[in-house]
Amino acid sequence: MNTIITAIVLAGFGAQTIKIILYWFHHKKLSWHDVVVTGGMPSSHAAFVVALATILYLQEGTSSTFAVSLVLAFIVIRDALGVRRSVGQGGKEIQRLLRLHKLKSRFHYSLGHKPEEVVVGALIGIAAALSVYLFF
Numbered sequence: 310m311n312t313i314i315t316a317i318v319l320a321g322f323g324a325q326t327i328k329i330i331l332y333w334f335h336h337k338k339l340s341w342h343d344v345v346v347t348g349g350m351p352s353s354h355a356a357f358v359v360a361l362a363t364i365l366y367l368q369e370g371t372s373s374t375f376a377v378s379l380v381l382a383f384i385v386i387r388d389a390l391g392v393r394r395s396v397g398q399g400g401k402e403i404q405r406l407l408r409l410h411k412l413k414s415r416f417h418y419s420l421g422h423k424p425e426e427v428v429v430g431a432l433i434g435i436a437a438a439l440s441v442y443l444f445f
Contacts, residue, residue: 312441313364320360320437324353324430348397352422352430354389358382359434367442386431389422397421 328349362378369375407414422430 312368312445313361315445316360316364316438316441317357319441320356320434321353323437324351324356324433327351327433328353348421348426350423350426350429351433352389352427354385355382355422355427355430356434356437358385359431360438361434363435363438364442367438386427390424390427392421395421 328351331350358378359382362375362382365372365375365378404414
């Protein structure tokens with residue numbers, strides 16, 4: 310199997326699995342929605358893009374493909390930390406107002422990621438890429 314795809318899949322599913330386990334330990338319940346939820350510890354977005362950049366660097370060095378993956382990683386991580394986090398804070402306030410005024414709504418928001426969630430996701434991405442590079 311392609312080592313690049315293997316590293317990406319291992320990082321993304323690994324991070325998402327850890328997120329589900331942590332959620333279950335914290336809440337003692339799970340639903341189908343929890344499997345695909347965004348935000349939380351660790352960031353699977355960061356794991357995906359950092360695994361991609363890392364495996365490309367390990368295989369090709371500082372190639373054009375690696376440079377593109379690095380730019381992609383910076384954009385995704387910046388989005389997770391900045392834009393999605395800010396929008397999520399707004400969503401949290403909207404939900405607070407809905408509850409305050411006792412309005413029924415199926416409104417859902419995602420908070421994005423805290424810096425430590427992104428760092429752990431990135432570390433999972435690096436570990437996945439190194440594992441695939443060394444053992445596959």
